[in-house]
Amino acid sequence: IAADRAKRAIAEISAKLSPRLSLYGFVVNRLRPQSHEHEYRLKELREMFGDLLLQPYFEERAAVQQATG
Structure with missing residues (x-):
């Protein structure tokens, strides 16, 4: 899952290059609540x-779909 890879990448970068870098959270977008x-x-x-x-x-x-093409 891409979110998990992003979380691991941020942890690695924070540990090696930039200790101030931290993960604030994940944004859920393009959700269709009617979709199981x-x-x-x-x-x-x-x-x-x-x-x-x-x-x-x-x-x-x-x-949003129309605006982004």
């Missing part, structure tokens, strides 16, 4: 990262 798969993955993220999941979660929006 997204709810399952969100539960999985909560179990893995607990309080590191920042709220509010950002739901998927057509306007």
Whole structure:
């Protein structure tokens, strides 16, 4: 999972290069609450990262998709 790799990378960089660097949290974006798969993955993220999941979660929006292409 990419979030876990990012967490490990930040820990490694902090230990070797920049002790002041720390992980504040993870942003959940493009969430579709009506999707069973997204709810399952969100539960999985909560179990893995607990309080590191920042709220509010950002739901998927057509306007954002159109703006980014």
